[in-house]
Amino acid sequence: MKIQFPAKPAIYTENTTVAFQALVDGEALTREVSTEALQDHFGATTAYGSDLVATFEANRAAIEAVAMAKLPQRVDAGRYLLTSADF
Incomplete structure (x- = not known):
């Protein structure tokens, strides 16, 4: 299984999460990280979308490393x- 994370910007969602893209064997899948995870583990100080996206971007490598470890367990196209x- 080949997993890649394109350098596309993350986005704040109506679910109050930050969504980012993963490519699994060439198929684009959207993954999300919760507000609580960004606050508890990465120092987000507010729940504002712009702050959460900035926190995600500042910690992208660490978040993608966890996502890479979890992706083989959940490769379906549904929400993850x-x-x-x-973390």
């Missing part, structure tokens, strides 16, 4: 949310 418990 990384929560505070994943």
Whole structure:
């Protein structure tokens, strides 16, 4: 299984998460990280979308490393949310 993370910007979602893209064997899948995970583990100080996206971008490598470890367990096209418990 080949997993890549394109350098596309993350976005704040209506679910109050930050979404980012993963390519799994060439198929684009959207993954999300919760507000709580960004606050608990990466220092986000507010729940404002712009702050959460900035926190994600500043910690992208660490978040993508966890996502890479979790992706083989959940490769389906459905929503996959990384929560505070994943970090």
